[in-house]
Amino acid sequence: MTVRDILTYPDPRLRTLAKPVEQVDDTIKILIEDMIETMYAADGIGLAASQVDEHLQLVVMDLSKERDAPRVFINPKITVLDEEKLPYEEGCLSVPGIYDEVERPREIKIEALDREGNPFTEIASGLLAVCIQHEMDHLNGKLFVDYLSKLKQDRARTKVTKLVKAQKA
Numbered sequence: 001m002t003v004r005d006i007l008t009y010p011d012p013r014l015r016t017l018a019k020p021v022e023q024v025d026d027t028i029k030i031l032i033e034d035m036i037e038t039m040y041a042a043d044g045i046g047l048a049a050s051q052v053d054e055h056l057q058l059v060v061m062d063l064s065k066e067r068d069a070p071r072v073f074i075n076p077k078i079t080v081l082d083e084e085k086l087p088y089e090e091g092c093l094s095v096p097g098i099y100d101e102v103e104r105p106r107e108i109k110i111e112a113l114d115r116e117g118n119p120f121t122e123i124a125s126g127l128l129a130v131c132i133q134h135e136m137d138h139l140n141g142k143l144f145v146d147y148l149s150k151l152k153q154d155r156a157r158t159k160v161t162k163l164v165k166a167q168k169a
Helices: 025-040 127-139 150-168
Strands: 044-046 058-059 071-092 095-113 119-125
Touching: 025 044, 025 058, 044 071, 044 095, 044 127, 071 127, 095 150, 119 127
Parallel strands: none
Antiparallel strands: 044 058, 058 071, 071 095, 095 119
């Protein structure tokens, strides 16, 4: 397993639309393991393939307290089941150090393939619903800061750029 570099805002590659995974083969399974390792190394709860510059419809996450229950969503699709939106403070591994409130639909249905390529359907609310919507935004070239005001976006860009420069120095 390899810890991969995570692209940071405002890198234009984060705006790339992800393509569907054609087949769940060994290459995809290695990518899944690398993404899980990368997510844990960065102390995140979710990671989209787009964030590691692999523009495929693939998301990994682990919402467990013990950090021992990774989940995989290949070619995920969501259907909003409850239009009511709830605010949730979000952060992102591609936008380090920035946290802000985003409103997202309260309840959704997720349809995806698991790490073996088997289809599954799940109803989600709470943190799982927020996280999958956040990660799916990445697959569509969107970041959580896009939901914020222009002023907050500019501040986030400046802060992340300074942070990345400081880390490289």
